Amino acid sequence: MKQNNNGVWVSWNENVTYNYKSLYTISTEQELQEVVKNSQKIRIFGNKQSSADIASGTENLVDIKDYNKILSYNNTEQTITVQSGIILGDLIEAVEAKGWCIPCLPDINTITIGGALATGTHGTSGKLLSEYITECNIILADGSLKKITDKDDLINAVRVSLGVLGVLSTITFKCEPIYTLHIKEGPESDAIWLPKIKERLKKHDFLRILWIPHTDKGYVITGDKIDPNTEIKEDLGPKYLKHRRTASKILYKYSHVFPWITAIANKLLYRGFFSSTKEHKGSLYQATVTKSRGSTLELAEWTIGLDIFPTVFEELKSEINKWSNKSFIHIPMDVRFVHKDKSWLSYAYKKDTVTMGCVSRNAATADTYEAFKSIENIFLKHGGKPHWAKRFKAKDAELSKVYEKWDDFKLLRRKLDPTNKFLNPYLTELFNEKKTTNDFT
Missing domain, CATH: 3.30.465.10 (Uridine Diphospho-n-acetylenolpyruvylglucosamine Reductase; domain 3)
Incomplete structure (x- = not known):
């Protein structure tokens, strides 16, 4: 076990910083137990890629990345x-x-x-x-x-x-x-993809939609299980598609100063990078998972019941297309689907759910990004839930209304952690608990 004293913890996006008293690097379960036992306040972190202020802010921190066997x-x-x-x-x-x-x-x-x-x-x-x-x-x-x-x-x-x-x-x-997916990708107007969600969820093994705000378009990705030896006509689209991140960075560079630029940028990015079709195959991991995130960005994501998603979507679309609107949203907004479960703080507790991501390509100016406010207001209004690792303002009062087991979870938390050892300032406020003098700034 290694220990560094009196340093500064900086998040991946460099927008969250905290002083700490001790930072431990551990590699065994026994070391982890020892650090937890001997700490008054402690948080654990990995690659710091959460947009929520969840990973630090206590006197003792544990870097978990070497505990990786x-x-x-x-x-x-x-x-x-x-x-x-x-x-x-x-x-x-x-x-x-x-x-x-x-x-x-x-x-x-x-x-x-x-x-x-x-x-x-x-x-x-x-x-x-x-x-x-x-x-x-x-x-x-x-x-x-x-x-x-x-x-x-x-x-x-x-x-x-x-x-x-x-x-x-x-x-x-x-x-x-393991199984192989036959992936097909291509653009569709909102009037086509939105009413076909339930039909496609029944028909396909994989469904994801990248919505392009301010264009009335979505980019639909479907996947069907096939025999791995099945031959398909692979089409990965034009070679310049790999430059989408670079183009986005250039086009959104001053969107925090002139938000309306975003609407123009989205139309250009749609024509350049989302208007062609693609077809390929691979395992779920090979075919659908991003292997790296090339630049820092800030994220919010909200979830809502599958049955009312079309209503919420239309309200959000209407709101951001108003002339008076300040919420010009960078692309894409990632629409995904999660099956119901029984986990207390799951977004899909007892209901099939749609999740909708919202991204700011300018991490440094995300605090003034109006889109985060608009999507939160609309989703909360309809009983939506925020992704725990991403940006949101809702706290105990709002969360207790949308999580059926919220109060049960809080009671269990107090029972298992009576001294609030695992709470940092952000989580203390989230759960509406009393602040302590062991929180670091």
Whole structure:
């Protein structure tokens, strides 16, 4: 175990900074237990890619990235057990090497598994990543180790916990046999793709829609399971498509000064990068997951019940297209679909859900990005829920209205962490708890 004293923690986007007293780099479960036991206040972090202020702000911090081993496989049960600091990309590569897959993957592979699970990370056309946990070890506030299985009632609180019930240590995932997807991509007008969502969810194994605000267009991506030996006519589109991020960076460079530029930029980006069709095949990981995030950006994401998504979408579209509107939204807005589950703080608790992401390509000016305010106001109005790892303003008063198990979770949190060891200033306010003098600034 390594320890650095009296430094400054800086987030990936460099928009969140905190002083700390001690920063620990650990590689064993015993070291993690020791640090937790001996700390008054502590938070755990990985690659710092959360847009929410969730990972730091306490006197003691733990860098979890070296706690990253694959511990075991169970060939009969098709499970893999890993340490919580492993990067998602490394986990999936190990799973695929066994001829397995985890059926629902996020769109980015550089996050640590512990952080991904704690914040309800998800992909599309499946469940939250945390729903594939069959067993985990969690380190409680007193440093003791508790094993939880999918047969325990507590698992539904632990699957998505924001790291406030304890520290996820080792995790066992249930996998499935690997499969190949035949992916087709192409543009459609809003009038076509919006009413076809339910039909496509039944027809296809994979569905994702990249909405292009201010253009009345969406970019639809479908995937169907096929025999891996099936020949398809691969078409990856024009070679210049790989330059979309660079073009976006240039076109949005001054959009924080002149927001209306965004509407023009979106139309240009649609014509250049979203107007062609593509066709290819691969595993879920190979065909659909971004292997890197080329530049810093800020994200908000909101979820809403599948049944009322068209209503919410039309209201959002109408709002941002008003002449009086200041919310010019960078592209794309990522529309994904999550199956219902029983996890207390899941976005899909007891209902099939649609998620809609909102991105600011200018991370440094995200605090004045009007789109984050507009999408939050509209989704909250309809009972929507924010992604825990992304930007939102809602706190205890609003969250208690949209999360059925919110108060139960708060009671459990106080029971497992009576001294608020795992709360930082942001989480203290989120849960409406009393502040302590051990929070760092």
